[in-house]
Amino acid sequence: MALIVQKYGGTSVNDDERIKIVAEYIALTKSKGNDVVVVVSAMGKQTDQLIRLANDVSTVHPGREMDMLLTAGERISMSLLCMALSELNVQAASFTGSQAGIITDTVHTKASILEIKPDRILKALNDGFVPVVAGFQGMSVEKEITTLGRGGSDTTAVALATALQADVCEIYTDVSGVFTADPRIVPNARKLTALDYDEMLEIAANGGKVLALRSVEFARRHNVSIHVRSSYTWEPGTWIKKEEKDMEEALVSAVTHDISEAKITATKVPDKPGIAASLFRKLADKSINVDMIVQNTSVEGNTDISFTVPKTDLETALNVTREVLPQLGGTEVLADSDVAKVSIIGAGMKTQPGVTALTFETLAGCDINIEMISTSPIRISCLIRKEAVEQAVLALHAAFNLEATG
Amino acid sequence: MALIVQKYGGTSVNDDERIKIVAEYIALTKSKGNDVVVVVSAMGKQTDQLIRLANDVSTVHPGREMDMLLTAGERISMSLLCMALSELNVQAASFTGSQAGIITDTVHTKASILEIKPDRILKALNDGFVPVVAGFQGMSVEKEITTLGRGGSDTTAVALATALQADVCEIYTDVSGVFTADPRIVPNARKLTALDYDEMLEIAANGGKVLALRSVEFARRHNVSIHVRSSYTWEPGTWIKKEEKDMEEALVSAVTHDISEAKITATKVPDKPGIAASLFRKLADKSINVDMIVQNTSVEGNTDISFTVPKTDLETALNVTREVLPQLGGTEVLADSDVAKVSIIGAGMKTQPGVTALTFETLAGCDINIEMISTSPIRISCLIRKEAVEQAVLALHAAFNLEATG
Numbered sequence: 001m002a003l004i005v006q007k008y009g010g011t012s013v014n015d016d017e018r019i020k021i022v023a024e025y026i027a028l029t030k031s032k033g034n035d036v037v038v039v040v041s042a043m044g045k046q047t048d049q050l051i052r053l054a055n056d057v058s059t060v061h062p063g064r065e066m067d068m069l070l071t072a073g074e075r076i077s078m079s080l081l082c083m084a085l086s087e088l089n090v091q092a093a094s095f096t097g098s099q100a101g102i103i104t105d106t107v108h109t110k111a112s113i114l115e116i117k118p119d120r121i122l123k124a125l126n127d128g129f130v131p132v133v134a135g136f137q138g139m140s141v142e143k144e145i146t147t148l149g150r151g152g153s154d155t156t157a158v159a160l161a162t163a164l165q166a167d168v169c170e171i172y173t174d175v176s177g178v179f180t181a182d183p184r185i186v187p188n189a190r191k192l193t194a195l196d197y198d199e200m201l202e203i204a205a206n207g208g209k210v211l212a213l214r215s216v217e218f219a220r221r222h223n224v225s226i227h228v229r230s231s232y233t234w235e236p237g238t239w240i241k242k243e244e245k246d247m248e249e250a251l252v253s254a255v256t257h258d259i260s261e262a263k264i265t266a267t268k269v270p271d272k273p274g275i276a277a278s279l280f281r282k283l284a285d286k287s288i289n290v291d292m293i294v295q296n297t298s299v300e301g302n303t304d305i306s307f308t309v310p311k312t313d314l315e316t317a318l319n320v321t322r323e324v325l326p327q328l329g330g331t332e333v334l335a336d337s338d339v340a341k342v343s344i345i346g347a348g349m350k351t352q353p354g355v356t357a358l359t360f361e362t363l364a365g366c367d368i369n370i371e372m373i374s375t376s377p378i379r380i381s382c383l384i385r386k387e388a389v390e391q392a393v394l395a396l397h398a399a400f401n402l403e404a405t406g
Numbered sequence: 407m408a409l410i411v412q413k414y415g416g417t418s419v420n421d422d423e424r425i426k427i428v429a430e431y432i433a434l435t436k437s438k439g440n441d442v443v444v445v446v447s448a449m450g451k452q453t454d455q456l457i458r459l460a461n462d463v464s465t466v467h468p469g470r471e472m473d474m475l476l477t478a479g480e481r482i483s484m485s486l487l488c489m490a491l492s493e494l495n496v497q498a499a500s501f502t503g504s505q506a507g508i509i510t511d512t513v514h515t516k517a518s519i520l521e522i523k524p525d526r527i528l529k530a531l532n533d534g535f536v537p538v539v540a541g542f543q544g545m546s547v548e549k550e551i552t553t554l555g556r557g558g559s560d561t562t563a564v565a566l567a568t569a570l571q572a573d574v575c576e577i578y579t580d581v582s583g584v585f586t587a588d589p590r591i592v593p594n595a596r597k598l599t600a601l602d603y604d605e606m607l608e609i610a611a612n613g614g615k616v617l618a619l620r621s622v623e624f625a626r627r628h629n630v631s632i633h634v635r636s637s638y639t640w641e642p643g644t645w646i647k648k649e650e651k652d653m654e655e656a657l658v659s660a661v662t663h664d665i666s667e668a669k670i671t672a673t674k675v676p677d678k679p680g681i682a683a684s685l686f687r688k689l690a691d692k693s694i695n696v697d698m699i700v701q702n703t704s705v706e707g708n709t710d711i712s713f714t715v716p717k718t719d720l721e722t723a724l725n726v727t728r729e730v731l732p733q734l735g736g737t738e739v740l741a742d743s744d745v746a747k748v749s750i751i752g753a754g755m756k757t758q759p760g761v762t763a764l765t766f767e768t769l770a771g772c773d774i775n776i777e778m779i780s781t782s783p784i785r786i787s788c789l790i791r792k793e794a795v796e797q798a799v800l801a802l803h804a805a806f807n808l809e810a811t812g
Contacts, residue, residue: 016462023463050482056422057429058489065492068500069485072478076456079475083464086471094474099549143505 002167003125004029007039007135007157011174012231013077014044022172022231023084026130030090035125037164038092038132039157040081042073063108067137067147071097074134074153082132092130095120097137098145102156104138110149111138113156113218116163133160151212158215162222169224171211172231177238178203178210180402181255185393190404192253196243199253199347200226202379206343207258216240243347252346252355252400257393259340259386261291261308263372264321268302268331276305279324286320288313292341292374292383305330306372308383311337339371340389343381344396350377355400362399366391408573409531410435413445413541413563417580418637419483420450428578428637429490432536436496441531443570444498444538445563446487448479469514473543473553477503480540480559488538498536501526503543504551508562510544516555517544519562519624522569539566557618564621568628575630577617578637583644584609584616586808587661591799596810598659602649605659605753606632608785612749613664622646649753658752658761658806663799665746665792667697667714669778670727674708674737682711685730692726694719698747698780698789711736712778714789717743745777746795749787750802756783761806768805772797 006026013019029036050069054061078094085092097104101117124131135153140146148155154171161169178200179189195203197220204213210228219226219240229237269275276295283290293307309317314335321333342363349355359380363370368391372383384392397403412432419425435442456475460467484500491498503510507523530537541559546552554561560577567575584606585595601609603626610619616634625632625646635643675681682701689696699713715723720741727739748769755761765786769776774797778789790798803809 016459019463053422053482053486054489057425057486058493060492061489062492065485065488065498065500068481068488068502072481072485075474075478075481076459079471079478080459080463082471082474083460083467086466086468087464092471094471096474096551145502 001033001035003035003037003164005037005039005157005161005164005166005169006172007153007170008041008172008231009153009174010041010044010047012172013040013081016080019077019080019084023081023088023090025231025234026085027088027090030130036130037121037125037160037166038081038130039135039153039160040074040078040132041135041153042070043077046073046076064144067108067145070147071134071137071145074136078132078134085130085132090130091128092132093124094132094134095124096134097156098139100131100133100160102138102159104140104146104148106140106142106144106146108144109147111140111146113138113148113159114141116159118160118163121160121164151214154212154215155218158218158222158224158226161224162218166224168227169219170227170229172229173210174230174232175210176230176233176235177228178208178254180253181393181397182257185257185390186255186397188403189397190402192238194239194241195253196347197240198243198378199345200240202343202345202376203254203256206341206345206379206381207256207260208254211240250346251348251352252344252402254345255393255396255400255402256343256345257340257389258343259389260311261339261341262311262314263306263308263336263339263383264314264317265304265306265334265336266321266325266328266330267304267334269305270329271301271303275328279305279321279328282320282324283309283317286316288317288320292372292381294372308339308341308372338386339383340386341381341383342389342392342396343379344400345379347378356380358399359396362395363392366395368392407439407441409441409443409570411443411445411563411567411570411572411575413559413575413577414447414637415559415577415579416447416450416453418578419446419487422486425483425486425490429487429494429496431637431640432491433494433496436536442536443527443531443566443572444487444536445541445559445566446480446484446538447541447559448476449483452479452482470550473514473551476553477540477543477551480542484538484540491536491538496536497534498538499530500538500540501530502540503562504545506537506539506566508544508565510546510552510554512546512548512550512552514550515553517546517552519544519554519565520547522565524566524569527566527570557620560618560621561624564624564628564630564632567630568624572630574633575625576633576635578635579616580636580638581616582636582639582641583634584614584660586659587799587803588663591663591796592661592803594809595803596808598644600645600647601659602753603646604649604784605751606646608749608751608782609660609662612747612751612785612787613662613666614660617646656752657754657758658750658808660751661799661802661806661808662749662751663746663795664749665795666717667745667747668717668720669712669714669742669745669789670720670723671710671712671740671742672727672731672734672736673710673740675711676735677707677709681734685711685727685734688726688730689715689723692722694723694726698778698787700778714745714747714778744792745789746792747787747789748795748798748802749785750806751785753784762786764805765802768801769798772801774798
């Protein structure tokens, strides 16, 4: 008998049929003698519908009210799921983020979890209930309703698994695990059986969409085992857990790609100390995550500074950069949205050389120009033209022999 | 400068356009120097949609989960209304029942308000905000989310007006006030300028749909003036307030009708003391509101007991009656859903005779048979065949000269 946290994303509870199927699986898990705590997202397109309504009534969307609006979504899915469980004679009770004791700061629309006080969840478990907890939401120390931002439900699940000392946190989604590359681009991509936290962090941070980055960070910090799997096939998926000493590390585990970033370039900036710092401080002040940064010194003592930011922040980042440009002494600010990042990720590459060389050779062999490069001990990322991204992913996947065998 | 509680029902905030119109009117009220507290229902058909979803996923609907589900509705409407107010540069903040301090018992789906702790609402007012409060919902003493049942939003508004000592509680709806009869049946029905609490109570209890009975009871107990009016025309509506001594009381203020009840008859019950009591005790135990009761003694010492209950409770009431029948010593239980109740209501009738006679004469003149009668000091109700209801209302409205003049 184990304590299992099961998280079901929006596609898993898309409609009434899906909710019934999920309820049956929860009932099955429970019937095997396990204690189950469920975390659920809003149904399929619910969040999009609510955002559309918000756009229809107003161009102004105060964060506090957006949080109030969007948290309606999980209320609907979780109460419906409890009803479907009741029909199967499984006692279930839904809990809002607030009721589940998920205490956050008051940064509306992207709050951080500060603490979990799972008293009511523990009591419900003790009473034989399946607690069904709203993902994505919490209550702030100022008693305001908050949401955790993108990937918030995964974070709720991992945080609850930590607080409850659950044996495993199962993340159910519409794919059967983490793959060596996006199967829509690479038909023979292979499902990975296990990954360590660092690899999964790099995958999540570099375009892998299966798990939210924050939830992986949380799991790593608290050593929570995650099992990512499909709520359609229910087959075993991918385990994300602490690296085991005797586990042979793959040189390369996955090729990821990301087309969600744009490149900004400030040209002909005088090459003096502290110049770049002032720019990136101002971007940080606006909560913009700068990813890759490249600075090319030219012979005249001027430099071009290029960096990438999420496309959703491009407008703001451009404004900040243009504002700072006179102080920088730069000439102009250029924006480029037609870029893509391909990354090679593998825990084994930190001890084995040659991955960088093969990556560059492979892209060169495809006649793909590398515009920016960034690396970590277990990752190499290259910024390329967006139109070349599929070709690059296919070529790299083949070059590192990641395809499914058999 | 006044403190005004404005309640907007589902039809008033039906869609994005209506929400914007309501926001403009709130902004106007505020710009005149008033403090405004808004109570809002779920948008138009939202509640029906959520109930449909519940039916789709399960035949079992635990009250706790229904409350969780349905309270999503006001979260959506109130946050959208706050956004629309923000667009008009009116600072607004939404509050759930819990946040507004609406403390209830834990009778899910039909909770009663025990207390209001409006600290956060008062603080928001003090800070210059328009608090927008979710109608229909509260938090129980056991920290469970509850709903107040039918007409709950009206009750929220009146209860808040009481707690905040508001100058007036304006109930906005899709009709322009309380009429002498349903204008869909009586085209020349007249809008009433003012009614006292007792009259409004009788109207609400006997088929008038404009205000929920509970909210009128609450207003009467706490002497809150209600102004029922239209959110489409914004014209002055009907005031419901304490009877003023110098106010000349209308003999008859309104004719109402109600087709929401059904008649149950237990036949040939021995005419002994205590027999009926045991039946009505058991019905009360099931929370069934019995309205009219008639007992006809026959020559053989047996009696037929007839009574009316809401059609929604008919099934349960029939089961209870059938169960009790052997103890009653009765013969059979009959149900009849094709009945209607017409009522004549007027504060003046308690001092002036003749109303009963004219009522009976009018119905007799239409060849309408009266099956049951019940009266109060300011009301006469007659149960008739359902198909005769429109004819009866028209005839009574004309007989008591209630039509609009001019």
